[in-house]
Amino acid sequence: MTIPYGRQDVTDGDVAAVVDVLRSDWLTQGPVVPRFEQAIAAHCKASQAVAVSNATVALHIACRALGLGPGDWLWTTPNTFVASANCALYCGAQVDFVDVDPRSYNMDAGQLEHKLLEAQRLGRLPKIVVPVHFAGQSCDMRAIRALADRFGFRIIEDASHAIGGSYLDAPVGSCAYSDITVFSFHPVKIITTAEGGMALTNDDALAQRMRLLRSHGITRDAADMDGPSEGAWYYQQVELGYNYRLTELQAALGLSQFDRLADYVQRRHAIAAAYDRALADLPLVTPWQHPDSRSALHLYPIQVEDGASGPRRKAVFDGLRSAGIGVNVHYIPVHTQPYFRRMGFKPGDFPQAERYYARAISLPMYATLTEDDQQAVVRTLRGLLA
Numbered sequence: 001m002t003i004p005y006g007r008q009d010v011t012d013g014d015v016a017a018v019v020d021v022l023r024s025d026w027l028t029q030g031p032v033v034p035r036f037e038q039a040i041a042a043h044c045k046a047s048q049a050v051a052v053s054n055a056t057v058a059l060h061i062a063c064r065a066l067g068l069g070p071g072d073w074l075w076t077t078p079n080t081f082v083a084s085a086n087c088a089l090y091c092g093a094q095v096d097f098v099d100v101d102p103r104s105y106n107m108d109a110g111q112l113e114h115k116l117l118e119a120q121r122l123g124r125l126p127k128i129v130v131p132v133h134f135a136g137q138s139c140d141m142r143a144i145r146a147l148a149d150r151f152g153f154r155i156i157e158d159a160s161h162a163i164g165g166s167y168l169d170a171p172v173g174s175c176a177y178s179d180i181t182v183f184s185f186h187p188v189k190i191i192t193t194a195e196g197g198m199a200l201t202n203d204d205a206l207a208q209r210m211r212l213l214r215s216h217g218i219t220r221d222a223a224d225m226d227g228p229s230e231g232a233w234y235y236q237q238v239e240l241g242y243n244y245r246l247t248e249l250q251a252a253l254g255l256s257q258f259d260r261l262a263d264y265v266q267r268r269h270a271i272a273a274a275y276d277r278a279l280a281d282l283p284l285v286t287p288w289q290h291p292d293s294r295s296a297l298h299l300y301p302i303q304v305e306d307g308a309s310g311p312r313r314k315a316v317f318d319g320l321r322s323a324g325i326g327v328n329v330h331y332i333p334v335h336t337q338p339y340f341r342r343m344g345f346k347p348g349d350f351p352q353a354e355r356y357y358a359r360a361i362s363l364p365m366y367a368t369l370t371e372d373d374q375q376a377v378v379r380t381l382r383g384l385l386a
């Protein structure tokens, strides 16, 4: 593939930062992880940040910290990566979905309200709702927060696509409308630590619980122990936790990348604006930007409109791939995956997400995409739709 759909940008400065850590005293559990956490928390205007091995485990410990367990429900969107739903299943809870808004492809707050009213009648309200900021654009968090206050659920924002974006006046990650916000630092995301993730919160008790769960449920703090400490060597396991830590090498890479976050998002906006202009006359739906949100533009998803002879997403996708353009599709609706079908979900359950999926293609979108490469994408797409 000559042009991928997404890729990382690693500079000499990033390499030097990682090498410095390799030559230092700590490869893990040293000073760089807390520095990375503090930098992200400060940028997002959240009081606490907990760095972990990836966003999937961040979602897991976020659910555990909020007490999700057997008998509970977690709701998310079908238009997401499977991890947004699997976090419920790891906790022994059940998962359900809320269909998407046809313009933003984000969880539809109106449909959420409708489903909550029905769940209230049935006595199975969700304990947690996980809105996913699809493609980097924030969900309608004001509306979702109002529903949380009315129906009594907690909110975890899956902001895996959205670091560097903002909603109303606050950066995504501020947790102004949620209990916890999760970021991913996978190489295709906005900034990377190779594998990596982070959970942000303004609730000190939640942060403390997530730190405990990140590292085996073990504490060295006498205040958290059952009975007195037996000495300086002493620790206690007080919860069933995991080893979900981020390494110092990864944190050094992330901290170095973080310096360029604003530039990256700005560059993504320039690329999106160029696509918007170049594709305006084609039979495509380009991404709609909600006025309340400034997207981080992780993805640039288009919808290929049906032609006279029927759907043509597949032909356009295959044509782009054959031309060496690494397009992708985000997302296969989670409820249609075989594992979820075995729980009783079926095609037709969430028609907006399915309708969007049937037409979607994610075009190449990353900060180092060159103008020439972008023009090649546009030219190829034009040729295929002619």
Ligand SMILES: *Cc1c(COP(=O)(O)O)cnc(C)c1O
Binding pocket: 054, 055, 056, 057, 080, 081, 083, 084, 132, 158, 160, 161, 183, 184, 185, 186, 195, 196, 197
């Ligand atoms: C990438 C992604 C995840 C998982 O992130 P990892 O860091 O790879 O575990 C979760 N949710 C969404 C929406 C994602 O895009």
